[in-house]
Amino acid sequence: MTHNVPSITRRSALQASVGLAAASLCPGAVRRALGFESANERPRIGVIGCGVRWDKRVFAADGRYGVGKEFPKFGDIISVCDVDANRLARAKDIVQGWLGKAPDSASDYRKIIDDPRVDVVHISTPDHWHAKIAIEAMLAGKDVYCEKPMTLTIDEGRLLCEACRKTGAVMQVGTQQRSAPQFVKAIAMIRDGRLGKLVRVLCGIGGAPVSPEIPVATPPRHFDWDRWLGPAPRVDYRFQAGAPNIIQSWSRTHYEFRWWYEYSGGKLTDWGAHHVDIATWGMDKTDTGPISVDPIMVEHPVEFQDGYPKVDNAYNTATKFHIKAIYHDGVELILRHDTDNGILFEGTEGRIFVNRGKLVGKPVEDLASNPLPDGAMEAVYKGRELTDHVANFFAAVASRQEPISDVFSHHRALTTCHLAGIAARVGRKIRWDPDQEQVIGDPLAQSLVAREKRQRFEIEM
Incomplete structure (x- = not known):
């Protein structure tokens, strides 16, 4: 509604x-x-x-x-x-x-x-x-x-x-996606037991592009490169025109920043932020996290050493991957580059697939004869009528209620994405304590949980 x-x-x-x-x-x-x-x-x-x-x-x-x-x-x-x-x-x-x-x-x-x-x-x-x-x-x-x-x-x-x-x-x-009807309906179906007990969730988030070696260039006069870098390390500006992308260039900046670990997490946090958020919501694990993250297969476009790329002249985030996170109750969350974009929820009694274009599966077909109870979608939408995402925010501003995509649940979902990136960078399975929010027994992986900010750009509380 x-x-x-x-x-x-x-x-x-x-x-x-x-x-x-x-x-x-x-x-x-x-x-x-x-x-x-x-x-x-x-x-x-x-x-x-x-x-x-x-x-x-x-x-x-x-x-x-x-x-x-x-x-x-x-x-x-x-x-x-x-x-x-x-x-x-x-x-x-x-x-x-x-x-x-x-x-x-x-x-x-x-x-x-x-x-x-x-x-x-x-x-x-x-x-x-x-x-x-x-x-x-x-x-x-x-x-x-x-x-x-x-x-x-x-x-x-x-x-x-x-x-x-x-x-x-x-x-x-x-x-x-938290305010899109098909995703909310998927969560409501899970809550209503239509899939039985969840055992596995697969997030197809697509792969990432590669770049040629991008040359050092002089920042344009209209662009403040130092301020754009802000908290990130000071490096040379790089730019080359002619890329087959939305911005028609390869660079370390506009739009293409997402393919550099210095400024983003690649597809693992780009589309991962969307689909892992829905997956975590569906699994009812918005106040916890996985206990292990295993990079079964990961390909990077450049060589890495001790978690960091060895060169700084080309995109460096993972281009292909199959990463498995396991939670304390054994439920698996899989991140892959090579499956349909969307989320596949698998339970003991059925499975459904949802993305921005569809919600499909036999449990969805069964809704024709056995619809969800009245108010089921509103119940998972924090007791409110479903609305546009921006409208939900301004309604929360007015009422001082928590919006549908709150800081706390997103932090937990995005932590799984970040852990996938950390495991990909160090090239091994990592164990995670979701209560203490720290890596267990791997100092290098733990060092990537936080990053030092450049002087003048520290976060002060």
Whole structure:
């Protein structure tokens, strides 16, 4: 069941929040619950990162790809930020087209974090910036919508959970499959026992591209390479035109950052953030993790030594893989590059396959004669009516309830993705303690749970 969430004003956010503040929120959250300064305006939004995930039109006329256009339905975008001056200028034009007024702009995200007018921050930066910006936004009293994957490392996930608890902020992760009807129905079927006991979940997430040797180049004048790197190590800028990809170039930066472990986790966290999230939800393991992760087969495009690529002139994330995670009750979660994109849930009494285009399997066919109970989908959708993912976020901002893709469950799901990447990098099976959240008996693998931030870009709590 779907419905349209009405436009949320600051007054409605305040009214929805006040009754909850004293009764249900920790002291650090009361200030957030009491809401906005002005009762006559919609929530004000600051956008940090204006690339393809925010709106494809920053470099092409086709704007179908990107979630940014959903935000003006619920609030006013008053500021945009990007380290690429060309993208920043285009983002200003796009917002003016949406709202009839050009937003403020900045190349330094801290101007948005420090702006008391901003209520909501939408983070669409590369992965290695997500945690630092989200934590600083929450500590500044703002709510956050952050594109997936939420973090670059497991340690960052723990810090984000701590910041969310400390501040009482509402933070939604952009794993929009959690609000798609076929995925919610799949979870409801599992909860209703339609598959029996789950024994195995297979996530097909596709392989990753390779690149030629990418030459060192001079960063364009409109692009602040040092600020783009931020917490990541200082390295040469590399660029070569002519790639058969969405950005038509090979580089260490725009869009292609996801194929470098320095800034992302490759397909294991790119599509893994989506499908492993649904798998973990279906397995009802959003508060725990695997006990072992085995890289049965992994291929990287460059050589590795002690968990790190030996060269820095080509894409380095895993291109092919078959990785198996096992949980304390014996349930298996498999990550593969060579199966249909989607999630196959296998139980003792049946199996179903779900992706963005379909939900199939005999238990699905059986729904025609034996439908799910009334309210089954709403029950797994945290007791609410199913709606658009961005709408779910703004409803949570108004009510101060937890959104459907919360920090805590996503941290656990993404930890499995990160562990798969760590096992792939060290080239061996690793054991994991999900309670203590640490690798057992493997110092090298444990060292990859966190990463040192470059000076000036540390995360401070």
